[in-house]
Amino acid sequence: MTDSVYILRSPNVAARRIGDELMIMSAHDSSLFSLNETAAILWDAADGMTPLAEIVRRLILPVFDIEPAIALEDARSLALGLAERGILQLGDSPLVPRGDPV
Amino acid sequence: MSLMHRMGARALELGIPLSVQLDLTYRCNERCIHCYLDHEDHGEMETAEILGLLDQMAATGVFFLTISGGEIFMRRDLFEIVARARALGFSVKLKTNAVMVRAAKARQIAALGVDSVQVSLYSHDAVTHDEITKLPGSFKRTMEGVRFLHMAGVKVTLANVLMAQNADHYKQVQALADEMGVGYTVDATITPMMDGDRTIVSLNMDADRLSGVLRDTSLLGDQTDRVLSPPGGPTPLEEAYKTLPCSAGHTACYVSPYGDVFPCVQFPYKVGNVREQGFADIWRDSPQLNEVRAIRVSDLQGCSSCVHGSSCTRCPGLAYMEGNMLGPSIQDCEKSFARTGIPSNNLKQKKMRGIPLEIVG
DSSP states (O other): OOSOOEEEEOTTEEEEEETTEEEEEETTTOOEEEEOHHHHHHHHHOEEEEEHHHHIIIIITTTSOOOHHHHHHHHHHHHHHHHHTTSEEEESSOOOOOOOOO | OOHHHHHHHHHHHHTOOOEEEEEOOSOOSOOOTTOOSOOSOSOOOOHHHHHHHHHHHHHHTOOEEEEESSOGGGOTTHHHHHHHHHHTTOEEEEEEOOTTOOHHHHHHHHHTTOSEEEEEOOOSSHHHHHHHHOOTTHHHHHHHHHHHHHHTTOOEEEEEEOOTTTGGGHHHHHHHHHHHTOEEEEEOOOOOOTTSOOGGGGGSOOHHHHHHHHTOHHHHGGGHHHHHSOOOOSOOHHHHTTOOSOSBTTTEEEEOTTSEEESBTTBOOOOEETTTSOHHHHHHHOHHHHHHHTOOGGGOTTTTTSTTTTTOOOOHHHHHHTTOTTSOOHHHHHHHHHHHSOOOHHHHHHHHHHSOOOOOO
16 A cells, blocks of 8 residues: 555445444445444545545544554554445545436 | 444434335335325425435434335436435435336446345236236336346345235245345235225235245244244233333334324324424424333233233234224234234134124024
8 A cells, every 4th residue: 555545435335423333334235334433533534535644644643642653554454444344445546436326 | 232233222222213214205106906005196295305304314313214105216306315315324225116127227226325125026927916016017027127226236125015816926936036136025914004994904815824924934034933932921021111112213213205204104193294393303302202102012901911922023003003002903913823823812802702693593
């Protein structure tokens, strides 16, 4: 993975906050996930245009007491895990949300 | 506890309507002999009203949205509605007869990230299916629609509602679903019409066939042991004070094409109308909904002490349509009997009353 990582919410998942939990359901196989606080931050910020490093700097470092390099590595690893489950899309350049297919 | 159960428990605790069925129309291109709806249009919600309602539902926390009818493809704005629902993050399930689904529509559904599509199919036999739907050629069109959806990558489930006319065909429909690589679900209950007319209830299959369906282990899967075990006896009193009869009105509700809100599609007790009040206001404050919510298993008349109490699938909506939402539902008593061979208190009483008086002399 290069230094420039962009993340975008997958169009094939459903998402809702139930209390303090962010629930995600994949339309592919109807599997249900509960995202932890960090994963929820990534999900909310995954607009395809903001680099992951920027998301970490702006939204994760102010919340967690963690070294910036470690935070970025953890975020990359988390984003990769979410991408493997079809929850996020990853790219090394900005990702454009799919347009309204109708 | 599974994640799904945990989410349901959390929604209940927070008063969130996790699941909503929204019927867009009661109009339909079929005229199924067992249908519980009046197919005339009495003033359906317009596109803007439905889009606004979706916004309100998302804000209230609704996650699972079932879009149904009538036939949903009778609405020209269907894709606009589904697109908004998906953009708002709902997990969307569609119910249709698929007669109007061709390749392009199937691809659009797939592109929208719909969770699944449930398609009504009554038989593997075209003649029987078309006799039930009263639409010549509907079997062929529905099967084509299912194939288009499947080829587009949409998860499809065949919904097989059974009645006297097709009760012997379900094995073949199940096999057809397997062969096509789609899901299968069976429903062995014909319910009264929403206006209370019970004429169509006579279409239900006889007791022997019902018993065969309800005891068929190929349909029960991992529920076999639970469903086929002897009656569990009444719910223990302490538990009965806390146990809810079902999710209707607690974490689920139903909205009609006219904006009427009900606890469930099978529970026609109107609790509000979204054209007159906000969805969240109805969900939170409706006196009728709070009346339904206050009911616990310990309040059920006849059921709380019944031998089937803890294992019965009692539907409060069917009980309501029989005249008392706190009472038993004879159709569920019949199902408990069909599963176990042991009559409920209510069934025994009804059968005793049903014995004709012998005229002597």
